Amino acid sequence: MSVYDLPNLACPIYGARLQRSTCTNCNAAYTRRYLKVQRRVTPAVALHSRARQRAARRGLPFDLDVSDVIVPSICPALGVPLVVGEMRSPYSPSLDCIRPALGYVRGNTRVISDQANHLKGVLDIEGLIKRAVASVDQRREDYARLAAYLDRELLLADVRRKAALAGAAGEEWAEVAKFLDAAFVRADWKR
Numbered sequence: 666m667s668v669y670d671l672p673n674l675a676c677p678i679y680g681a682r683l684q685r686s687t688c689t690n691c692n693a694a695y696t697r698r699y700l701k702v703q704r705r706v707t708p709a710v711a712l713h714s715r716a717r718q719r720a721a722r723r724g725l726p727f728d729l730d731v732s733d734v735i736v737p738s739i740c741p742a743l744g745v746p747l748v749v750g751e752m753r754s755p756y757s758p759s760l761d762c763i764r765p766a767l768g769y770v771r772g773n774t775r776v777i778s779d780q781a782n783h784l785k786g787v788l789d790i791e792g793l794i795k796r797a798v799a800s801v802d803q804r805r806e807d808y809a810r811l812a813a814y815l816d817r818e819l820l821l822a823d824v825r826r827k828a829a830l831a832g833a834a835g836e837e838w839a840e841v842a843k844f845l846d847a848a849f850v851r852a853d854w855k856r
């Protein structure tokens with residue numbers, strides 16, 4: 666009995682006693698269940714595949730590997746805990762396109778909370794600050810945090826661009842990029 670041997674798996678021919686090696690229905694039923702469990706146990710796989718579908722639908726570039734999708738324990742934008750393996754909630758992980766027009770390309774994505782991604786939408790820093798000014802209480806704080814998050818990400822993107830330069834300067838910028846990237850995903854980020 667493995668986690669993939671769950672009830673409700675059935676084939677029109679063999680019922681619940683799947684014969685995967687000889688029956689395509691059985692194999693398909695097993696594969697569907699397998700993928701469903703994978704999505705639940707490995708949120709990065711689910712985020713990656715949903716992002717790929719979104720990118721295709723919107724005609725946006727996509728070049729991410731699953732390994733590019735890192736799910737931290739704390740939302741780097743709002744500082745709230747990220748909750749995986751549960752029903753979708755404001756605390757579910759969500760893949761942010763830092764600059765939406767660039768699409769899901771390496772260096773332009775970050776896993777943040779669903780709530781943060783929803784609030785951010787396609788706003789730039791100026792738009793986020795305007796929202797912060799126009800909002801009150803928690804919402805104002807959230808928009809201000811999102812503006813600060815986006816500011817950090819754009820700084821990192823700029824450092825990465827410089828790191829791509831040839832020579833010693835490029836290597837030094839690469840060190841800075843590595844340091845910043847690690848700092849941004851640190852789980853002890855305090856709100």
Ligand SMILES: [Zn+2]
Nearest residue numbers: 676688690691
């Ligand atoms: Zn079958």
